[in-house]
Amino acid sequence: xxxxxxxxxxxxxxxxxxxxxxxxxFLASDCMFFGTLISTHLLYRKLFPAGFTDAEGxxxxxxxxxxxxxxxFSTFILLMSSFLMALAVxxxxxxxxxxxxxxxxxxxxxxxxxxxxxxxxxxxxxxxxLTIQNSVLGSTFYVLTGTHGTHVAIGVLWxxxxxxxxxxxxxxxxxxxxxxEVAGLYWHFVDIVWIIIFTAVYLVEYLGPYGxxxxxxxxxxx
Amino acid sequence: MSSSHEAAPSKAFLAEEVxxxxxxxxxxxxxxxxxxxxxxxxxxxxxxxVIFTVLTLMSAGKFFAVILWFxxxxxxxxxxxxxxxxxxxxxxxTYAALLCLFSAxxxxxxWFA
Numbered sequence: 001x002x003x004x005x006x007x008x009x010x011x012x013x014x015x016x017x018x019x020x021x022x023x024x025x026f027l028a029s030d031c032m033f034f035g036t037l038i039s040t041h042l043l044y045r046k047l048f049p050a051g052f053t054d055a056e057g058x059x060x061x062x063x064x065x066x067x068x069x070x071x072x073f074s075t076f077i078l079l080m081s082s083f084l085m086a087l088a089v090x091x092x093x094x095x096x097x098x099x100x101x102x103x104x105x106x107x108x109x110x111x112x113x114x115x116x117x118x119x120x121x122x123x124x125x126x127x128x129x130l131t132i133q134n135s136v137l138g139s140t141f142y143v144l145t146g147t148h149g150t151h152v153a154i155g156v157l158w159x160x161x162x163x164x165x166x167x168x169x170x171x172x173x174x175x176x177x178x179x180x181e182v183a184g185l186y187w188h189f190v191d192i193v194w195i196i197i198f199t200a201v202y203l204v205e206y207l208g209p210y211g212x213x214x215x216x217x218x219x220x221x222x
Numbered sequence: 223m224s225s226s227h228e229a230a231p232s233k234a235f236l237a238e239e240v241x242x243x244x245x246x247x248x249x250x251x252x253x254x255x256x257x258x259x260x261x262x263x264x265x266x267x268x269x270x271x272v273i274f275t276v277l278t279l280m281s282a283g284k285f286f287a288v289i290l291w292f293x294x295x296x297x298x299x300x301x302x303x304x305x306x307x308x309x310x311x312x313x314x315x316t317y318a319a320l321l322c323l324f325s326a327x328x329x330x331x332x333w334f335a
Contacts, residue, residue: 016299024302028309035313039320047324072261079257079284083250086292090246094239181294188293192285199260199281206264207273 023182027189030151034193037147038200041140048136049213054129062137062205065125074117075198078152081110082191089184092177097166100180104163107187111156118149141201148197151190158183242297249291256280 010017051061088103122142132142162183165171171179205211260280263273290296295303 014299014301016301020298021302021305024305028306031306031309031313032316035310035316039313039317042317043320043324046321068261068264072257075257076254079253080250082288082292083246083253086246087243089294090239090243094236185293188288191292192288195281195284195288198257199277203260203264203277204274207270212270212274 017178019178019182020185023185027185030189034144034147034196037140037144038196041144042200044136044140045213049211052130052135052137054134056129060129061211062130062141063211065128065130066202066205067121067124068202068206070117070121071198071202074114075194077110077113077117078191078194081107081114082188084110085184085187089177089181092180095172097172101163101166104159104166104180108156108159108163111152111159111187115149115152115156118145118152122146144201145197148190148193151193155183155187155190158186242291245291249287253284253287256284 009015010020012018012021014021050059051064052059054060084103084106088100088107091097091099091103122145130138130141132138162171162180170176204213260277263276263280266273289306295306
């Protein structure tokens with residue numbers, strides 16, 4: 001623990017603010033939740049490497065659907081939103097409310113852009129024939145990325161509430177900074193989950209001509 | 223969301239915040255560069271196993287960089303780190319257990335088709 005943390009030790013038995021401790025415990029449990037979803041997706045990609053069959057009955061590969069440019073853009077947006085969130089928390093610690101508002105507004109806008117990209121991606125995939133019902137790939141992909149998107153949407157809503165709350169004059173001092181820090185922890189968690197999803201779900205599909213799971217495909221499908 | 227025990231931030235506290243601010247900027251740049259490198263990497267004519275390993279390491283690096291600096295774990299009490307690590311270990315254990323239970327080499331996937 002740094003001197004900085006020691007100087008602001010909470011008057012609790014652990015020395016950690018209860019709100020912060022509870023948020024970390026929640027994030028640990030959410031880690032298990034996403035761990036299960038990511039595991040399920042990866043496992044079924046291993047078991048069913050062939051992708052899905054569209055409405056016309058054609059065998060399709062996931063690589064035909066993915067747009068690495070779009071996904072990279074949304075990844076970059078989410079990473080930068082995390083950066084702005086860190087600045088917003090720092091501003092609150094320093095008592096700079098205007099700077100906090102500016103940064104948190106940036107996070108909200110970036111979060112909305114990310115959600116917009118996801119809606120576009122889902123719509124595109126749906127029109128190309130990948131639905132939540134027609135394949136195991138569709139089920140695991142939409143459930144995993146949809147759950148993550150829901151987390152982002154909740155985060156955006158939370159930050160919008162904090163943004164407007166800051167105008168009431170009640171968001172200040174140590175407790176105000178703690179409230180923002182807890183919201184920031186949630187937002188950063190959403191970001192780190194996407195870091196894993198970006199690699200485990202998207203990037204690995206570009207390894208080799210049929211993705212990393214393509215080695216399990218029968219020759220006739222290839 | 224009340225302001226119960228208010229105190230003006232000390233000079234040392236503010237100096238530390240300024241130092242962190244610079245860390246955040248460097249980290250944000252580093253994250254952007256690593257993400258760009260990941261995208262370039264998948265197009266390089268290298269063995270799949272090598273690319274996969276490097277991608278995994280890069281992803282893990284980004285993951286821990288965010289939790290350590292942006293989420294302040296490096297500055298906070300160790301207990302928080304262990305709490306989070308417990309969840310992380312269980313998540314990976316879940317994947318490992320599922321992989322062992324449903325090994326593609328031993329399962330008849332026609333059951334699910």
